[in-house]
Amino acid sequence: MARLLIVEARFYDHLNDLLLEGTRAAIEAAGHEHETITVPGALEVPAAIALAAESGRYDGYVALGVVIRGETYHFEIVSNESARGIMALTLDGLAIGNGILTVENEAQALTRARRSEKDKGGEAAKAALAMLALRERFGG
Ligand SMILES: Nc1c(NC[C@H](O)[C@H](O)[C@H](O)CO)[nH]c(=O)[nH]c1=O
Numbered sequence: 483m484a485r486l487l488i489v490e491a492r493f494y495d496h497l498n499d500l501l502l503e504g505t506r507a508a509i510e511a512a513g514h515e516h517e518t519i520t521v522p523g524a525l526e527v528p529a530a531i532a533l534a535a536e537s538g539r540y541d542g543y544v545a546l547g548v549v550i551r552g553e554t555y556h557f558e559i560v561s562n563e564s565a566r567g568i569m570a571l572t573l574d575g576l577a578i579g580n581g582i583l584t585v586e587n588e589a590q591a592l593t594r595a596r597r598s599e600k601d602k603g604g605e606a607a608k609a610a611l612a613m614l615a616l617r618e619r620f621g622g
Pocket residue numbers: 491492493522523524525526547548549550551560
């Protein structure tokens with residue numbers, strides 16, 4: 483049984499609740515266990531994963547959050563830099579699924595967060611599990 487850490491950037495409570503539902507369902511359906519920690523925003527997710535990885539307590543990670551475009555360039559910073567940080571961690575060998583939504587509006591977020599629709603939270607969990615299986619296949 484694998485232990486996954488869900489790292490959620492809780493910027494929009496109602497959207498994160500939907501993402502978490504899909505993520506947790508996917509992990510439990512695969513017979514694994516999970517814990518959840520919360521950070522303020524997507525920019526804090528990579529560092530939180532890095533800190534958790536130092537503990538050696540987790541086999542994989544799921545990053546969750548929602549970034550909705552506002553009026554300024556900050557959308558690009560938050561979206562691109564959180565993704566870049568997560569990608570760097572995956573290239574260091576961590577099994578991570580990235581379920582941080584980067585969208586234009588709440589309607590786009592709702593469709594992707596709902597388990598009954600695009601279920602991006604479940605998708606991210608399955609990606610983390612797939613990478614964990616791949617690492618185990620190669621003896622990591
Ligand atoms: N606007 C959104 C943010 N912004 C906050 C940053 O992620 C970060 O917490 C802050 O800059 C302090 O370091 N975060 C989201 O997750 N979603 C947003 O829409």
